[in-house]
Amino acid sequence: xxxxxxxxxxxxxxxxxxxxxxxxxxxxxxxxxxxxxxxxxxxxxxxxxxxxxxxxxxxxxxxxxxxxxxxxxxxxxxxxxxxxxxxx
Amino acid sequence: xxxxxxxxxxxxxxxxxxxxxxxxxxxxxxxxxxxxxxxxxxxxxxxxxxxxxxxxxxxxxxxxxxxxxxxxxxxxxxxxxxxxxxxxxxxxxxxxxxxxxxxxxxxxxxxxxxxxxxxxxxxxxxxxxxxxxxxxxxxxxxxxxxxxxxxxxxxxxxxxxxxxxxxxxxxxxxxxxxxxxxxxxxxxxxxxxxxxxxxxxxxxxxxxxxxxxxxxxxxxxxxxxxxxxxxxxxxxxxxxxxxxxxxxxxxxxxxxxxxxxxxxxxxxxxxxxxxxxxxxxxxxxxxxxxxxxxxxxxxxxxxxxxxxxxxxxxxxxxxxxxxxxxxxxxxxxxxxxxxxxxxxxxxxxxxxxxxxxxxxxxxxxxxxxxxxxxxxxxxxxxxxxxxxxxxxxxxxxxxxxxxxxxxxxxxxxxxxxxxxxxxxxxxxxxxxxxxxxxxxxxxxxxxxxxxxxxxxxxxxxxxxxxxxxxxxxxxxxxxxxxxxxxxxxxxxxxxxxxxxxxxxxxxxxxxxxxxxxxxxxxxxxxxxxxxxxxxxxxxxxxxxxxxxxxxxxxxxxxxxxxxxxxxxxxxxxxxxxxxxxxxxxxxxxxxxxxxxxxxxxxxxxxxxxxxxxxxxxxxxxxxxxxxxxxxxxxxxxxxxxxxxxxxxxxxxxxxxx
Numbered sequence: 030x031x032x033x034x035x036x037x038x039x040x041x042x043x044x045x046x047x048x049x050x051x052x053x054x055x056x057x058x059x060x061x062x063x064x065x066x067x068x069x070x071x072x073x074x075x076x077x078x079x080x081x082x083x084x085x086x087x088x089x090x091x092x093x094x095x096x097x098x099x100x101x102x103x104x105x106x107x108x109x110x111x112x113x114x115x116x117x
Numbered sequence: 118x119x120x121x122x123x124x125x126x127x128x129x130x131x132x133x134x135x136x137x138x139x140x141x142x143x144x145x146x147x148x149x150x151x152x153x154x155x156x157x158x159x160x161x162x163x164x165x166x167x168x169x170x171x172x173x174x175x176x177x178x179x180x181x182x183x184x185x186x187x188x189x190x191x192x193x194x195x196x197x198x199x200x201x202x203x204x205x206x207x208x209x210x211x212x213x214x215x216x217x218x219x220x221x222x223x224x225x226x227x228x229x230x231x232x233x234x235x236x237x238x239x240x241x242x243x244x245x246x247x248x249x250x251x252x253x254x255x256x257x258x259x260x261x262x263x264x265x266x267x268x269x270x271x272x273x274x275x276x277x278x279x280x281x282x283x284x285x286x287x288x289x290x291x292x293x294x295x296x297x298x299x300x301x302x303x304x305x306x307x308x309x310x311x312x313x314x315x316x317x318x319x320x321x322x323x324x325x326x327x328x329x330x331x332x333x334x335x336x337x338x339x340x341x342x343x344x345x346x347x348x349x350x351x352x353x354x355x356x357x358x359x360x361x362x363x364x365x366x367x368x369x370x371x372x373x374x375x376x377x378x379x380x381x382x383x384x385x386x387x388x389x390x391x392x393x394x395x396x397x398x399x400x401x402x403x404x405x406x407x408x409x410x411x412x413x414x415x416x417x418x419x420x421x422x423x424x425x426x427x428x429x430x431x432x433x434x435x436x437x438x439x440x441x442x443x444x445x446x447x448x449x450x451x452x453x454x455x456x457x458x459x460x461x462x463x464x465x466x467x468x469x470x471x472x473x474x475x476x477x478x479x480x481x482x483x484x485x486x487x488x489x490x491x492x493x494x495x496x497x498x499x500x501x502x503x504x505x506x507x508x509x510x511x512x513x514x515x516x517x518x519x520x521x522x523x524x525x526x527x528x529x530x531x532x533x534x535x536x537x538x539x540x541x542x543x544x545x546x547x548x549x550x551x552x553x554x555x556x557x558x559x560x561x562x563x564x565x566x567x568x569x570x571x572x573x574x575x576x577x578x579x580x581x582x583x584x585x586x587x588x589x590x591x592x593x594x595x596x597x598x599x600x601x602x603x604x605x606x607x608x609x610x611x612x613x614x615x616x617x618x619x620x621x622x623x624x625x626x627x628x629x630x631x632x633x634x635x636x637x638x639x640x641x642x643x644x645x646x647x648x649x650x651x652x653x654x655x656x657x658x659x660x661x662x663x664x665x666x667x668x669x670x671x672x673x674x675x676x677x678x679x680x681x682x683x684x685x686x687x688x689x690x691x692x693x694x695x696x697x698x699x700x701x702x703x704x705x706x707x708x709x710x711x712x713x714x715x716x717x718x719x720x721x722x723x724x725x726x727x728x729x730x731x732x733x734x735x736x737x738x739x740x741x742x743x744x745x746x747x748x749x750x751x752x753x754x755x756x757x758x759x760x761x762x763x764x765x766x767x768x769x770x771x772x773x774x
Contacts, residue, residue: 042418044395045384045426058427086380090399093413095727109399109418112383113376115610116663117390117467 036065037104041079044111047087051080066102073098081110088113120330121183121676122146123226126159129240129247131314132173132232136247141226147679147689148764150654151226152182153209154693156198157700159229161768166703170200170208170306171288171313173233179279179319180227181217182656186327189672190339190346191661193217193440195279195296196653201305203290203501203556204577206706207599207697208305209653213439213447214297216277216321217656223323230314239267239280239318244325252317256286259494260295267320280318281308282496287546288312290555291501291579295493299463300439300447303498304578305600306556330678338671346443346665349379378614382444382664387430389446390467394425397467398475401727402587404580405475406530407507408573408716411726412475420480424470428482433464444660455487462490471582472503473540477510478530488540495544504579505553506539508560511571517564524548575713576601576706583608585717586728590642592735593742596713597753598646599697605659607645609638614663617644620670623684636741643745644687650697651690692763694746695755699769702754 041062048056056062066075072091076084076098089096090109102108122141129136141155149158156178168174177199184192195217201208220228224245237252255263263280277296284292285308292308293301329335384392397403398412398421405416412421422428432453438445448464465486473485492499512518513528520527524542526535526549542550553560557572557579573580575595581604585592590609595602607615617624624644631637652662652669661667670683715721719732743750747759760766 042422044422045392046387058422086377088396088400090418093399093417093726095400107418109395111396111399112380112392114384114393114396115376115381115614116385116660117393 120328126227130232131234152654153196154654156180170202185656186218186221187676191658197302203306206701210302212302214300215440219277219321234315242321284497285312299493334675385446391429413726416475454483469499484533501579508557573714578602612641612645647690650693
């Protein structure tokens with residue numbers, strides 16, 4: 030059994046159809062994905078776990094700050110995953 | 118017989134109630150293309166300097182592009198041109214839909230209107246024929262009703278119509294011209310020019326064939342391009358990994374990983390520009406709270422996401438694509454609430470969403486949809502209107518105006534009812550709305566008390582929803598483009614997506630001999646600006662250029678039969694830019710057209726967020742940019758040498774009152 034002190038709770042928001050790209054049926058845009066992961070987990074692992082395709086081409090923000098996939102996650106992190114854009 | 122152009126334009130004199138056709142030779146099109154290249158050349162020739170844009174002496178032009186109607190993909194745009202009553206200089210506005218092609222099929226490369234009717238009229242254009250009709254029953258109707266009535270009267274649903282609504286009729290300087298129920302030539306206040314002529318609408322239908330010199334080659338280009346476009350994928354995995362490594366590095370040292378055309382295409386095709394709202398909010402490209410806020414604090418993702426991507430297309434009824442467009446970024450929605458409940462409307466685009474969203478800290482999507490619909494029906498620019506509302510809210514917050522001025526409205530950030538009501542007042546020029554209906558610069562002049570510090574504009578035109586602090590190329594475009602405050606021209610990111618370095622050997626040559634990194638970026642930016650002029654001379658959609666390696670040179674040579682090089686076409690783009698700029702010099706708009714609100718330059722800088730501490734050194738940028746494009750510093754006048762080089766000096770020699 031995993032020690033609860035070793036797990037953290039994070040929230041992942043997916044935009045511009047990423048939930049569909051990852052075949053996440055029932056994804057709730059309001060709720061996002063609330064996940065429990067081990068403390069020290071890197072964003073890279075979570076993104077891979079969710080199954081986002083072309084994850085190296087996406088843009089990630091945690092609590093409004095732009096980060097890379099190597100970033101270590103902390104309890105309460107609010108992660109946004111997006112496709113980089115231009116125009117309009 | 119060359120292709121792409123008809124070889125004539127028409128001038129309708131609404132005072133005399135007559136029209137006249139003028140022929141143009143091939144050399145003219147080779148020099149200026151069509152679109153706003155043709156528009157600027159004709160107006161510079163025909164219209165004297167210094168005239169009031171709302172006077173009968175002004176010209177208003179509807180100018181399809183050189184490739185419009187040829188069958189080339191992405192070629193359906195229309196340029197509306199004239200002297201802008203908003204900025205006092207060159208004005209143009211760009212719209213999609215289907216009317217552009219129809220004008221050429223009716224037998225004209227452009228239709229200009231001059232004079233002014235005594236009573237409201239609409240003009241019916243068919244094959245080589247112009248009829249001026251009584252519009253007294255249309256005056257006062259919104260743009261949607263106008264289209265329906267005209268189509269019903271003519272018994273033809275295929276007629277393409279461009280009209281003004283109440284805002285244009287009432288000469289609002291932020292009014293535009295609407296076609297196909299919500300495709301809007303919004304900027305530069307050209308709706309007021311149309312209204313000043315009491316021209317309610319133009320209705321166009323033609324069935325003439327537009328000549329194409331090498332149809333088999335055109336067919337081949339289309340087939341190949343379409344196949345590549347549909348299959349375009351994200352970059353190779355190794356490149357993707359490299360880009361992601363840069364993404365990791367970016368978190369440490371702030372390098373931005375640029376968007377790639379296939380990804381932009383994917384999002385645009387599915388969501389339109391509404392697919393970008395959340396992204397722009399997070400990266401800092403979205404101006405919030407009248408350019409004085411910080412998105413991460415004042416309009417965080419919890420708010421921004423309400424007006425983004427899937428939350429917007431929940432309303433989608435069916436997609437919409439303009440003429441000859443394989444992308445189809447538009448859409449028709451089912452309106453669920455408010456005064457238009459149950460009706461169809463246009464899927465909102467990012468500019469409108471943020472003008473009534475983050476710019477005023479408002480996240481009620483149903484209310485935003487209602488407001489956008491009101492603006493489309495009234496024929497008023499959503500960007501300028503949203504900016505005017507933001508200005509008013511900030512004035513109210515700072516006690517420069519109160520409820521006695523606003524007609525009882527307690528203005529505040531994000532207050533749906535008050536925002537909706539104020540927009541209605543602007544549309545109708547009712548009470549305080551009349552003060553705002555001519556844009557923020559004039560509103561600030563009327564209010565006084567230092568309110569100009571809240572009037573965010575460049576050269577008199579309200580800024581669009583892309584933050585120049587995020588992409589400093591935008592600061593250059595906003596300040597120095599002949600129509601200031603416009604984003605659909607170029608930026609550092611656009612120049613990258615356009616692929617100007619790959620497309621144009623001259624650009625590569627200039628980069629080799631350019632100096633530091635900043636100079637190289639400006640060379641690319643300038644090339645992007647020239648390229649955008651070329652696209653607008655062809656009637657091509659900028660989104661085509663942002664989402665693919667658009668074969669515009671190949672298209673031009675196939676359609677026209679010319680065999681010009683890429684660099685020669687880019688030179689034409691440079692000519693068009695300088696033509697429009699020279700128009701401003703002649704009008705005396707040059708000093709004004711180079712002003713920009715300090716907030717857009719990071720003065721003062723923001724204290725937090727991704728744009729923290731960014732201040733743009735405009736002086737240095739200006740000097741380097743002017744050197745690159747051949748304009749005098751600090752005036753911005755194209756040099757005499759540049760005018761001669763581009764062979765446009767003669768247009769401006771003797772044209773004063």
